[in-house]
Each structure stands twice: as structure tokens, then as C-alpha cells.
Amino acid sequence: MSEGDEVIVSAAESSAPALSAERLSKRFGDRMAFDDVSFAVGHGEVFGFLGPNGAGKTTIVRTLGTLIAPTAGAATVAGIPLTPENGVAIRRRIAIMPESPGLYLRLSVTENLECFADLYEVPDATARIDRALRAVNLLDRAHDTCGSLSKGFRQRVALARALISDPQVLFLDEPTAGLDPAATRDVHELIDGLRRRGVTVFLTTHRLEEAERLCDRVVILNTTLRAIGRPSELREQLFARTLEVRTRAVLPEPGAVFAGLPAVEGWLQDGPATYVLTVADPTVAAPAVTRALVAAGADVLSIAEARHSLQDVYLELVDEDRGVGR
Amino acid sequence: MMSLSRRRVGAILRKELREYRRSRSIVPTMGAVPLLFVLVPLIESTTQTASTLRQYPLLLYLLGVPAIVPVVLAGYAVAGERQQGTLEPVLTTPIRSQELVLAKTLAALVPSLAISYAWYGVVAAGVALLARPGVPSALLRAPEVVALLLFTPLLASWSIWIGIAISSRLNDARAAQQLGSLASLPTIAVTILIVAASSRPRSPSSSPSPCCSWTGSAGGS
Numbered sequence: 077m078s079e080g081d082e083v084i085v086s087a088a089e090s091s092a093p094a095l096s097a098e099r100l101s102k103r104f105g106d107r108m109a110f111d112d113v114s115f116a117v118g119h120g121e122v123f124g125f126l127g128p129n130g131a132g133k134t135t136i137v138r139t140l141g142t143l144i145a146p147t148a149g150a151a152t153v154a155g156i157p158l159t160p161e162n163g164v165a166i167r168r169r170i171a172i173m174p175e176s177p178g179l180y181l182r183l184s185v186t187e188n189l190e191c192f193a194d195l196y197e198v199p200d201a202t203a204r205i206d207r208a209l210r211a212v213n214l215l216d217r218a219h220d221t222c223g224s225l226s227k228g229f230r231q232r233v234a235l236a237r238a239l240i241s242d243p244q245v246l247f248l249d250e251p252t253a254g255l256d257p258a259a260t261r262d263v264h265e266l267i268d269g270l271r272r273r274g275v276t277v278f279l280t281t282h283r284l285e286e287a288e289r290l291c292d293r294v295v296i297l298n299t300t301l302r303a304i305g306r307p308s309e310l311r312e313q314l315f316a317r318t319l320e321v322r323t324r325a326v327l328p329e330p331g332a333v334f335a336g337l338p339a340v341e342g343w344l345q346d347g348p349a350t351y352v353l354t355v356a357d358p359t360v361a362a363p364a365v366t367r368a369l370v371a372a373g374a375d376v377l378s379i380a381e382a383r384h385s386l387q388d389v390y391l392e393l394v395d396e397d398r399g400v401g402r
Numbered sequence: 403m404m405s406l407s408r409r410r411v412g413a414i415l416r417k418e419l420r421e422y423r424r425s426r427s428i429v430p431t432m433g434a435v436p437l438l439f440v441l442v443p444l445i446e447s448t449t450q451t452a453s454t455l456r457q458y459p460l461l462l463y464l465l466g467v468p469a470i471v472p473v474v475l476a477g478y479a480v481a482g483e484r485q486q487g488t489l490e491p492v493l494t495t496p497i498r499s500q501e502l503v504l505a506k507t508l509a510a511l512v513p514s515l516a517i518s519y520a521w522y523g524v525v526a527a528g529v530a531l532l533a534r535p536g537v538p539s540a541l542l543r544a545p546e547v548v549a550l551l552l553f554t555p556l557l558a559s560w561s562i563w564i565g566i567a568i569s570s571r572l573n574d575a576r577a578a579q580q581l582g583s584l585a586s587l588p589t590i591a592v593t594i595l596i597v598a599a600s601s602r603p604r605s606p607s608s609s610p611s612p613c614c615s616w617t618g619s620a621g622g623s
Contacts, residue, residue, distance in 0.1 A: 141494050164496045172494040178487040180417060182424040187417070194413030195495035237491065 092155040094119045094245055094276035095140065100149035102135055109135040113149070113301045117293075119244075120274040122267060124281060124291030126386075128394055131297045133280040134175065137247045140278070141172045154244045154276075168196070171243035175250045177234035181223035185214060185233050188222055189240055196241035208236040211266055227254045235263065245276045252286060264290060288386040302393045310389045316341075318382040319358055321351045321365060324375035333372045339364045352382065410497050411505045418509030422475070432474050432517050439466035440521050443541065447529045452536035461546040462597045464525060468518040468558035469589045475510035476565020477579030481572045507562050514558045522550065557593075561586050 095117035102109040110132030117123045125133050138144050140153050142163040151158040154169035179188050186205060193201035209215045212232040217225065222233060231254055238246060248267070252260045267290050270277055281287050287294050288307050296303045296310075303310050326349050327333060334343040334353060339361035342354040355361035358381040369376050422428050442463045447455065483489035492502070529538050565582040572578045 143490065143493055164498060167494060167496045170494070172491070174487075174490055174494075176487045178489075178491045180421060180488055181486075182421050183417065187420065191413045191417045192491075192495060194409050195492065195497050197407060197409050197496070234491075241495075 092152050093117055094121070094155065095123070095151075095153055095278060097136075097140070097151045098149055100136075100139065100151055101147050102132070102139055102144065103147045108299055110297065111300050113297070115295060115301070115304055117276055117278065119276055120271060121292045122271050122277040122279060122290050124279050124287035124294035125297060126281065126284065126287055126294055126390055127297035132299055133297060134249055136297070137172060137174075137249050137278065137280060141170060141247055142166050168241075169244045170247065171238040171241050171245075172247040173234050173238040173249060173251055175253065177230040179222040179230055179233055179237075182221060184219050184221050185209070185225070185236075186218045188233060189237055192237050193240050198241055201240075204240050204242075205236075208239040211239055211269075212236045213262060228256055228259050231255055232259065235266070243275065245278065246270060247278045247280075249280050250282065251279070252281070252283060260286075284385070284387040284390055294386070296390055296393050298394060298397045302397070303389070307386045307389070310386070311384045315384045315388065315392075316354045317356070317358055319353045319355055319361055319365060319379055320346075320382045321353060321369070321379050322377040323349045323351075323369065324377055325349060327351070327369075327372065327374055329372075333368050333374070334365070337361070337364050337368055349377075406498070406501050406504065410495075410501045411508070414492070414497070414502060414505030415509050415512075418506065419512065422509075422513055428474060428478075429513070429517075432471050432513065435470055435474065436467035436517070436521055439463055439470070440525055443525055444528045444532070447533040447537050447541050450537070452534070452540035455537060456540040456543075459546050459549075459597055460541060461525075461543075461550055462593065464518075464522055464550055465553055465557055465593045466590050467521050468514060468554045469561050469586050469593060470583070471517050472510045472514040472558050472561045473565050473582040473586050474579060475513065476506075476562045477569050477582040478575045479506040479510060479566050480569040481578040482569075482575035484573055485575050503566060506566055507559070510562045510565070511555070511558055514562070515555060518554050518558065519551075522554075557589060560589060 093116040096115065098114050100113045101111045103111075113132075113136065115123075125136065127133050135144070139146050140151060140158065142153070142158065145160065146158070153166045156162050156166050156169070158166065180191070183191070186209075189205045189208065190201060193204060198204050206215070209218055212235050214229065214232050214236060217229060222230060225233065231251070235248075235251060238248070251267075252263050255263060264286070267277055267279070271292075279287070279291060291307070293304065293306050294310070295301060303313070305313065330343065330345065330351060334340050334351070339355055339357070340353050341356060344352050346352045353361065353365065362379050362381075366376060366379055443460050446460055480489065483492070526542060529541055533541070561582075564585045565578070568581045568585060569575070569578040572581070
């Protein structure tokens with residue numbers, strides 16, 4: 077590493093977030109890949125990037141990975157300002173697992189990893205390769221040529237390749253695409269392990285349940301940034317909290333039961349004997365609703381808070397965009 | 403001043419050479435492409451007399467070999483990797499573009515030189531075995547052999563440089579190889595012109611140039 081690299085890093089790493097973007101945009105000719113995107117990712121955070129096809133997720137990864145230059149805005153990666161002269165210093169501290177594994181198919185798994193260990197100039201390459209292969213459960217296929225591996229195994233080799241350099245920031249672009257459930261679980265456990273080790277993970281995925289399970293915070297991107305926050309925060313931002321009440325028989329006067337309760341902000345019937353109540357705080361409202369129903373002589377089958385998934389949040393935002401023709 | 407990493411250059415160089423070795427098509431194609439340039443001196447050495455051959459730098463025709471051989475590899479160097487999706491993972495590592503180009507150049511240069519010098523050996527052996535007495539010493543003259551050995555790396559490097567420049571601007575390896583072949587034609591033409599220009603008889607009584615007679619018969623048939 078050159079002396080210049082060291083100066084840039086030591087000045088920047090002390091206080092900067094692991095990853096940040098400030099009004100970042102990228103345009104290809106007339107087409108805007110992503111526009112006015114701002115976020116900051118803390119050290120050791122697993123940060124999810126969600127969005128429909130063509131939303132700009134991969135372009136953001138390529139931009140932050142120094143493969144393409146942004147059209148406007150600023151960013152820091154691994155605490156280093158994203159500028160052309162900092163490209164090498166940034167790439168020393170990050171690793172990217174692209175959507176397509178991009179392996180040398182005539183070379184063995186170990187030869188592929190050796191090549192990248194040398195490109196990163198890692199010390200004790202043999203031990204690192206061994207550790208990376210162990211992490212993705214591929215030790216027994218180490219000497220197979222990559223061309224002979226299935227898609228799932230190739231994906232694992234690509235993941236091992238991304239781990240070789242012990243990156244501070246790891247970009248994973250659809251890491252579980254094409255993997256079977258067991259391999260997907262292994263990858264999830266691996267990401268959990270990286271989080272515990274303080275590695276910042278930038279994860280793009282179409283699997284919303286994966287984002288919900290793994291990510292501390294998520295971004296929903298559709299060319300522009302549509303939402304950012306913890307999955308639970310996004311649910312609360314987008315959806316009112318509701319209680320779903322089921323009774324054995326239809327209530328003769330539901331308005332008389334629900335309308336008088338201070339904890340209930342509104343209600344609607346959602347089936348023959350099912351009612352959805354909008355509430356401010358389900359823990360306060362549920363006991364009050366139960367008492368009112370019992371007092372009205374209703375047989376209560378269930379009272380439960382309606383849970384909105386990240387998928388509901390995602391679809392709500394993407395459908396909104398479709399509605400406005402974005 | 404920017405320093406290049408020998409380890410990174412070595413990583414790409416080793417990877418490229420391993421890939422060439424394991425490819426079923428690259429090395430045979432590289433070996434077969436220069437056949438035309440090899441056949442000319444071989445045929446001439448069996449049909450011409452020693453006194454005729456002594457007047458012409460026929461051996462320099464072989465310089466077409468290092469001009470054409472690297473095109474196959476150089477054309478593939480960047481466009482091929484881009485096509486296979488293997489370029490992007492490499493570009494996300496700390497490798498500098500200068501290191502990548504140097505490694506790719508060396509990786510194309512090493513087999514190109516090996517193949518070129520191997521073909522020179524074949525020609526020398528063929529002349530020694532098949533030519534009439536006196537012809538080998540007339541054909542394999544020290545100045546031309548030295549010129550051949552010295553100019554081979556230069557011509558190969560030039561072809562590789564052109565090939566990589568074309569390859570880095572295209573997404574299709576085959577198109578890059580075809581354009582690279584076209585781009586190497588001027589180099590080959592200059593080589594042939596140099597040989598032809600040097601082939602003027604040194605005395606009025608000398609017989610016609612074997613090079614010209616070959617090109618004449620090729621053009622006339």
C-alpha cells in the first residue's frame with residue numbers, strides 16, 4: 077500500500093460511517109439508474125437494499141464498489157471518500173459478490189481463490205482459503221474445476237471468494253439466488269456470523285423474508301429512495317396498527333360496541349363475523365375490546381394484532397409508484 | 403510514483419496461462435494460424451538454389467508469425483472476460499488497470515513467443531533436413547537469424563497492444579479477434595514489403611526474387 081492510501085484512510089476511518097451516500101445519482105444517457113439517494117450505514121450493520129427489477133440496486137453496488145463513477149452526489153465507502161484516486165484504497169477494504177458468480181470455469185475452486193488471494197495480497201493465503209471454503213461448506217470440492225459445479229455451488233465459491241480478503245464492507249448482490257433451502261440457511265448463518273464479527277454487509281435481495289430476517293435496516297429503492305428504516309419502523313410508518321376480532325356470530329350492533337371505546341379509532345367489518353379495528357396501542361385496546369364484547373354478550377373466538385410483513389410494505393410502496401407511473 | 407504489484411500481476415498471469423493450457427481451442431488455433439508464413443521459406447528452400455537464396459532475406463517472412471499469433475489471445479483478453487462475466491469480480495479487487503494490462507500483455511506474449519520460436523525451430527529443422535546441400539547455410543544467415551530473434555518480441559508486443567486496445571472496447575471476443583486480425587494486417591504488410599524491398603538482386607545477372615515469384619504465382623493463380 078502506498079503512503080498516500082494510509083493518510084486518506086486514517087483521516088477518514090475514525091468518525092465516518094462504514095458506508096454513506098449523500099444525494100447520489102447515476103445517469104446513463106437519458107436513463108436515470110438511481111437518483112438523489114442518501115443513507116448512512118453503521119459499522120457491523122446488515123443493510124438491505126430492496127426494489128423491483130431495474131430499480132438501480134446493482135448500479136448502486138457497482139457505484140459504491142468503484143466500478144462506475146456517480147453522475148452526482150458524494151459517498152464514503154469503508155470510511156473513505158468515493159473518488160477516483162481512492163479507488164484502490166477502497167477496494168482493499170471491500171469485497172463484492174456479484175449476482176453472477178463470474179468464476180474461471182477451467183480453473184479449480186482453489187485456483188480461483190488463490191488468484192483472488194493474490195489480487196488482494198492477503199498474507200497466509202492457504203489458511204484464508206481453507207477458512208473461506210470451510211465457511212461455505214466447500215472443503216470437499218476444493219480441487220474440482222468450477223465448470224463442473226452446480227449453480228448453487230458456484231454461488232458458494234463466489235461467496236468464499238468475497239470472504240478471502242476479510243473485508244470491512246461486504247456487498248452481496250442476491251447472494252441466495254439459485255441456492256436450495258439448506259444452502260440458503262447456511263448463507264444466512266454466515267451473514268449473521270459476519271455481523272457478529274463487525275463486518276458491514278450491504279445486501280441486495282428480492283427475498284423479502286430474507287431481508288426481514290437478516291437486515292438491521294432496509295432501503296426500498298425504486299430509482300429514488302422510497303423508504304429507509306428498520307422493517308418494524310417501516311410497517312408502522314405505512315400501516316395503521318389494527319386488531320382483528322373474530323366472533324362466533326355476527327354482532328347485531330357492532331357500532332354500539334366499538335364506537336364508544338376510547339382506544340378504538342375506527343372499525344370496519346371484514347367478513348361475516350370478523351372486524352378490523354384501527355387502534356393507537358393494541359396492548360391498551362385489546363383488553364378494552366374484550367370487555368366490551370363480553371358485556372355485549374358476544375362469543376369471542378380471537379382478538380389479535382394484525383401483522384404486516386415487509387412484503388406488505390414493499391408492495392404498498394411499489395404499487396404506489398406504479399399508480400403514479402414512476 | 404505508482405508502484406506495480408508483482409503479486410497481482412503474477413496472479414493474473416498464472417491464471418491466464420492455466421486457462422490457455424486447459425483450453426482445447428486456443429493453443430491449437432495459435433499454432434495453426436501462422437502456417438502460411440512458415441510454408442513460404444520451407445517451400446522456397448526446397449525449390450531454390452543456394453546462390454539464389456543467398457541474395458534474399460527470405461527468413462524474415464517468419465516475422466509474420468509473431469505479428470499474427472498474439473491476435474487470438476489479445477482479442478480474448480478483455481472482451482472474452484467481459485463476455486464470461488469474469489472481468490467484474492477482478493475489477494472489484496485492488497488491482498490497478500496498469501497491472502491488469504501488463505499481466506494480460508505478458509500472458510499473451512509468453513505463449514506467442516514460445517509458438518513463434520517453436521515454428522522458427524521447425525523451419526530451421528525442415529530446411530536442414532529437406533533442402534539441397536548448401537541451402538541451409540544460404541538461408542539461415544546470422545544477421546537474419548539475429549534480426550528475427552530480436553524483432554519477434556517487438557512485433558508480438560505491438561500486436562498484443564493493438565489487440566488489447568481493441569478488446570477493451572468491445573464486448574464480443576470473436577469480434578475483437580477478427581478486428582485484431584484486420585489491425586495486424588498493416589504490420590504484416592510492412593514486414594512483407596521490407597522483405598520484398600530487400601529482395602532486389604544484387605547483380606543484374608541474378609535470378610528473379612523467390613519472394614516475388616511466390617507472390618506473383620499466388621496472385622496469378
